[in-house]
Amino acid sequence: MFFLLSEDSYGTFRLLNLSSMLWINTPDLKLLNASGQNTLVDHLGITFTEAGDDYMVATMPVDHRTVQPVRLLHGGASVALAETMGSVASVWCLEDRATQSVVGVEINANHLNSVPEGDTVTGTVHPLKVGRRMHVWEIKITRGDGKLVCVSRITIAVVVRR
Numbered sequence: 001m002f003f004l005l006s007e008d009s010y011g012t013f014r015l016l017n018l019s020s021m022l023w024i025n026t027p028d029l030k031l032l033n034a035s036g037q038n039t040l041v042d043h044l045g046i047t048f049t050e051a052g053d054d055y056m057v058a059t060m061p062v063d064h065r066t067v068q069p070v071r072l073l074h075g076g077a078s079v080a081l082a083e084t085m086g087s088v089a090s091v092w093c094l095e096d097r098a099t100q101s102v103v104g105v106e107i108n109a110n111h112l113n114s115v116p117e118g119d120t121v122t123g124t125v126h127p128l129k130v131g132r133r134m135h136v137w138e139i140k141i142t143r144g145d146g147k148l149v150c151v152s153r154i155t156i157a158v159v160v161r162r
Contacts, residue, residue: 056089073117082152
């Protein structure tokens with residue numbers, strides 16, 4: 001179960017039950033994908049394809065933009081996908097996007113299997129902790145045949161927007 005302690009503008013605290021749906025703001029995939037235009041997300045071909053009650057899914061092609069010279073998926077591309085997914089998930093958990101923002105604090109990744117050029121990888125992000133000031137996400141990346149390629153964990157700080 002996920003709960004969020006929320007303080008309103010009058011200083012009243014309320015406990016929000018996020019068990020049925022994690023997102024404070026309902027993810028809009030069309031808006032989400034459009035917001036990535038002219039960014040690294042766009043350059044790498046990352047596309048968000050699904051948002052469930054407590055997870056999001058995105059894909060990334062393994063092509064000339066995301067491979068090493070030996071034509072295998074570059075580990076840095078996997079980390080870019082993972083960081084994108086964790087950051088985006090945190091944004092959809094913010095109580096007030098006008099006054100709050102998110103920044104990555106730490107990310108790690110274990111690269112478990114290779115992916116040849118021409119394939120597509122799929123990332124799925126799930127929460128490990130969603131607090132008022134810190135979010136921790138786990139991202140599992142699989143290749144086209146379903147084999148696990150990378151497991152990543154990212155810590156996100158929720159900060160006051162400047």
